[in-house]
Amino acid sequence: MKQLFTRVAVKIGSNVLTRRDGTLDVTRMSALVDQIAELHKAGIEIILVSSGAVASGRSEIHPGKKLDSVDQRQLFSAVGQAKLINRYYELFREHGIPVGQVLTMKENFSTRRHYLNQKNCMTVMLENGVIPIVNENDTISVSELMFTDNDELSGLIASMMDAQALIILSNIDGIYNGPPADPSSQVIREIGQGRDLSSYIQTTKSSFGRGGMLTKTSIARKVADEGITVIIANGKRDNILVDIIKNEDVPYTRFIPSSEPVSSVKKWIAHSEGFAKGELHINDCATQILSSDKAASILPIGITAVVGEFEKDDIVRIVDSEGNPVGIGKADCNSGQAREAMGKHGKRPVVHYDYLYIE
Ligand SMILES: Nc1ncnc2c1ncn2[C@@H]1O[C@H](COP(=O)(O)OP(=O)(O)O)[C@@H](O)[C@H]1O
Numbered sequence: 001m002k003q004l005f006t007r008v009a010v011k012i013g014s015n016v017l018t019r020r021d022g023t024l025d026v027t028r029m030s031a032l033v034d035q036i037a038e039l040h041k042a043g044i045e046i047i048l049v050s051s052g053a054v055a056s057g058r059s060e061i062h063p064g065k066k067l068d069s070v071d072q073r074q075l076f077s078a079v080g081q082a083k084l085i086n087r088y089y090e091l092f093r094e095h096g097i098p099v100g101q102v103l104t105m106k107e108n109f110s111t112r113r114h115y116l117n118q119k120n121c122m123t124v125m126l127e128n129g130v131i132p133i134v135n136e137n138d139t140i141s142v143s144e145l146m147f148t149d150n151d152e153l154s155g156l157i158a159s160m161m162d163a164q165a166l167i168i169l170s171n172i173d174g175i176y177n178g179p180p181a182d183p184s185s186q187v188i189r190e191i192g193q194g195r196d197l198s199s200y201i202q203t204t205k206s207s208f209g210r211g212g213m214l215t216k217t218s219i220a221r222k223v224a225d226e227g228i229t230v231i232i233a234n235g236k237r238d239n240i241l242v243d244i245i246k247n248e249d250v251p252y253t254r255f256i257p258s259s260e261p262v263s264s265v266k267k268w269i270a271h272s273e274g275f276a277k278g279e280l281h282i283n284d285c286a287t288q289i290l291s292s293d294k295a296a297s298i299l300p301i302g303i304t305a306v307v308g309e310f311e312k313d314d315i316v317r318i319v320d321s322e323g324n325p326v327g328i329g330k331a332d333c334n335s336g337q338a339r340e341a342m343g344k345h346g347k348r349p350v351v352h353y354d355y356l357y358i359e
Pocket residue numbers: 012013014015016169170171172174175176177178179180200201202203204205206207208209210211212213
């Protein structure tokens with residue numbers, strides 16, 4: 001097989017794995033497993049991010065009394081994840097491929113140590129020929145600790161694992177340039193950097209999904225900006241994964257990756273915005289320097305305000321004079337020291353360039 005990539009993250013959405021009545025579509029699952037097995041045997045390392053726990057649990061359990069949304073999610077995912085991983089285990093075993101379960105949550109990406117622990121876990125699995133099957137630990141991650149959806153999780157995983165491509169499989173052929181149901185709408189084949197897609201995306205979601213197409217596109221852009229090819233394709237289409245990898249002419253939307261490589265630590269920082277403990281407000285001169293191609297750190301002289309309390313090594317947001325986000329960085333000092341140095345010349349950077357991700 002002529003291969004474009006050697007390490008790929010594949011995300012399978014709830015809708016791909018679920019029939020209209022909410023039951024697990026084992027035929028579709030089996031077809032996807034066959035494709036992943038083919039790629040694995042061709043020497044491509046696959047990291048699978050699979051949704052479907054809640055959807056597959058929902059069809060197993062019929063609660064006697066009405067449950068709130070958190071209880072439902074916890075109950076259905078506890079049962080459904082066991083069912084899901086069991087199916088995967090059996091299906092991959094027919095190909096002689098071992099799989100392992102990785103359940104994670106947003107907090108596990110918040111410190112560099114946790115992040116590297118997870119990376120190590122999946123690296124050692126891949127080195128031993130084991131396919132990691134990742135999902136959010138829905139049983140314990142609730143409300144503010146949740147990922148927006150598994151698209152966000154798959155972006156983090158692709159970035160963390162230095163995958164060359166992220167393939168997001170949904171129930172649609174890609175991103176349409178109008179309402180998908182409108183016959184005159186077409187799949188956008190390629191999306192370059194900086195293209196605004198918001199006018200195309202309808203806020204409707206498929207029946208079992210969580211985030212919708214809007215989160216898919218913003219995650220896809222962010223990941224592509226880190227140099228990873230992102231493809232949104234239809235997981236219900238026969239042989240789609242193998243066809244994409246073989247570069248066959250099948251419909252999908254491809255986000256053109258940035259040609260500038262992004263370091264591993266910057267990738268972590270890029271996805272850490274949700275963990276920011278404070279803000280550094282910078283002046284127009286500093287904003288201008290940061291938006292140029294030059295490598296620049298955040299120096300105290302360019303800082304006009306330090307908002308919030310943070311410790312050294314915490315994540316901080318960088319904000320311009322009008323309150324617009326400029327970037328995210330890892331602070332090299334605590335908030336008190338940053339306030340002390342603010343506006344002064346000749347001081348050490350508050351965020352060093354190596355730990356600064358400009359949006
Ligand atoms: N412009 C668009 N192009 C494609 N799909 C769109 C668009 N606007 C909205 N959608 C909707 O987004 C849905 C896919 O997102 P989502 O429900 O989150 O799926 P998944 O469960 O695979 O994560 C599609 O089924 C479609 O209804």
